[in-house]
Amino acid sequence: MxxxxxxxxxxxxxxxxxxxxxxxxxxxxxxxxxxxxxxxxxxxxxxxxxxxxxxxxxxxxxxxxxxxxxxxxxxxxxxxxxxxxxxxxxxxxxxxxxxxxxxxxxxxxxxxxxxxxxxxxxxxxxxxxxxxxxxxxxxxxxxxxxxxxxxxxxxxxxxxxxxxxxxxxxxxxxxxxxxxxxxxxxxxxxxxxxxxxxxxxxxxxxxxxxxxxxxxxxxxxxLDGAAPLSLRNLPRRLMRGVDRMFDRLAGTRPAGGRADNLFRVGLVRFPLSGITLQGGVPLPKGTPAAEFHVNNPLLVDLGLRRSLRLAREDFRDLARDLQTRPELQGAQVVFCLSALSPLLATLGFETHDLSPADTRRLRGWANVLRWAYGSDPRAPTPKLSVMSRGAFVARYGEGAALSGPWKKT
Missing domain, CATH: 3.20.20.370 (Glycoside hydrolase/deacetylase)
Incomplete structure (x- = not known):
């Protein structure tokens, strides 16, 4: 005893x-x-x-x-x-x-x-x-x-x-x-x-x-918002820990090597079947691909409008990673599975529907994220946002113009 x-x-x-x-x-x-x-x-x-x-x-x-x-x-x-x-x-x-x-x-x-x-x-x-x-x-x-x-x-x-x-x-x-x-x-x-x-x-x-x-x-x-961490904000803190653990296991890193980038990216095998890109190009399951994830705390605090402006700039870092990070050299497409497909469509990504099973799984995870970060718990329908490697580098790579309503100033 x-x-x-x-x-x-x-x-x-x-x-x-x-x-x-x-x-x-x-x-x-x-x-x-x-x-x-x-x-x-x-x-x-x-x-x-x-x-x-x-x-x-x-x-x-x-x-x-x-x-x-x-x-x-x-x-x-x-x-x-x-x-x-x-x-x-x-x-x-x-x-x-x-x-x-x-x-x-x-x-x-x-x-x-x-x-x-x-x-x-x-x-x-x-x-x-x-x-x-x-x-x-x-x-x-x-x-x-x-x-x-x-x-x-x-x-x-x-x-x-x-x-x-x-x-x-x-x-x-x-x-x-x-x-x-x-x-x-x-x-x-x-x-x-x-x-x-x-x-x-x-x-x-x-x-x-x-x-x-x-x-x-x-x-x-x-420092704006610097206050003692409360029980109310603890889910956000825990979810960031989950993100870090996922990144370590999956080999995902912030684009450009900077934690303040809006995106994290890693090499995966494309997980879906039956996807055909615009122009009739098939995208077989297992194709080497660069999957990116959104920096959720930054997205939530900035809001969608400011995040859109930042996304165009930070995609430049992702394009540079495609050309310089050895593990990303073989990636044939850049994609994201998320509820942000309407926003990504304005940045040049194709949108494809997911299977009912994938939709249910991703919607459940999106609702967990929204609960943790204090957002509206009703997540839009998750979809696939995808762009070929060549199109992405042409749009956001070195020398691409920062034109349009999201030009960073």
């Missing part, structure tokens, strides 16, 4: 907080909405007079603002750096009083740390701290209760730069953040400690990359 009580105690103290808070981020701020092309850069473990000024210089030069999660003792030792952060429009929030993983602390120590960090950082800042990010983003039940007692909201991230990893390099961190960046993302980097050796040299180039791609770089509290 004693071992059962021990296991139940560990599940309640570590297991459930790990699953619900640390992994799913329930109750934490982890990202904003995707309708505005903005993201929040956050920096942990500072301030450090040896490295933080270079981070601040790079942000100022780029006209970017960020959020710093600071260690209380370092903030008290370097109030001039905290003052500079605030004067230059950055957010300053609490990271820790002692930088120790929550699982390596006593329950009482894990409970007290958010209170102590919040109180001490607020005193240096001269105004109340509203957010707290524990070391390593790690949680126990005591951490959750400590945040509540301190009156702060937990803050996590949706993109980890991994600048702290021994195998990371400045260019590798830059490439990783560029590939994973999406509207509403919260990026975690470090302005002090081991991560600073990568972040400091690569930051000016990363800021230039993101600005060139049209991103506004804002403090976390100014």
């Amino acid at each position: 004693r071992w059962r009580a021990t296991i139940l105690g560990l599940l309640g103290y570590v297991g459930l907080p790990y699953l619900l808070v640390q992994r799913l981020n329930l109750g934490l701020v982890r990202e904003g909405q995707q309708r505005r092309k903005a993201l929040a850069l956050t920096f942990d473990d500072g301030p450090d007079p040896a490295t933080t000024p270079a981070v601040l210089d790079a942000l100022r030069e780029a006209g970017a603002r960020a959020t710093f999660f600071v260690i209380a003792g370092r903030a008290q030792a370097h109030p001039d750096l905290i003052r500079r952060m605030l004067e230059e429009g950055h957010g300053v929030e609490a990271h820790a009083a002692r930088h120790v993983h929550a699982w390596a602390r006593t329950p009482w120590g894990a409970f007290l740390d958010p209170l102590r960090a919040t109180r001490r950082v607020s005193a240096v800042k001269g105004r109340p701290v509203r957010l707290h990010r524990p070391p390593h983003g790690a949680y126990t039940l005591a951490t959750v209760l400590g945040q509540r007692a301190a009156g702060v909201t937990g803050a996590h991230w949706s993109i980890e730069g991994r600048d702290w990893h021994p195998a990371s390099t400045p260019d590798g961190v830059r490439q990783r953040v560029n590939a994973l960046a999406f509207p509403g993302a919260v990026v975690v980097l470090h302005d002090a400690g081991p991560g600073a050796r990568n972040t400091v040299p690569m930051l000016p180039d990363l800021l230039s990359d993101l600005k060139e791609r049209g991103y506004a770089l804002v403090p976390l509290e100014e």
Whole structure:
């Protein structure tokens, strides 16, 4: 009986907080909405007079603002750096009083740390701290209760730069953040400690990359829709996890290698029988094909009209993938099975009806997606949208004109 009580105690103290808070981020701020092309850069473990000024210089030069999660003792030792952060429009929030993983602390120590960090950082800042990010983003039940007692909201991230990893390099961190960046993302980097050796040299180039791609770089509290993840929004969070698992299993990747692309694409064998393309060209089952899927969170947040404009631009990346990704070289057609066929028809795709069995299966899945993302649960009839490889590359490949009502400006 004693071992059962021990296991139940560990599940309640570590297991459930790990699953619900640390992994799913329930109750934490982890990202904003995707309708505005903005993201929040956050920096942990500072301030450090040896490295933080270079981070601040790079942000100022780029006209970017960020959020710093600071260690209380370092903030008290370097109030001039905290003052500079605030004067230059950055957010300053609490990271820790002692930088120790929550699982390596006593329950009482894990409970007290958010209170102590919040109180001490607020005193240096001269105004109340509203957010707290524990070391390593790690949680126990005591951490959750400590945040509540301190009156702060937990803050996590949706993109980890991994600048702290021994195998990371400045260019590798830059490439990783560029590939994973999406509207509403919260990026975690470090302005002090081991991560600073990568972040400091690569930051000016990363800021230039993101600005060139049209991103506004804002403090976390100014990120549109950045709010604690609630039970109501949990299905959306879970569905994104399902998408990632599917992509790994199927070898599907974002078009252009960018997570903010509206489409994900992978090589498959064409799954349907009895399809004939316009012009009388048969499309046999098993033909190598590039199947694309829609980036559902981006589609929902942008709305259909803005998504149409973005689709024409992002199909250029997909056309480039057809020509450069080795696994897509043999794809003979580009297709999608979805309820978006009327929209895809305006972008040049043929539309074909599906069998009753395929229609029922795909309509059921479409209804699940609409429920998870809070859309109208009545999904239109799913259909096949398809275009030959040659026609797709001619329409969206290098040199194709961006004309018409969806031209991106």
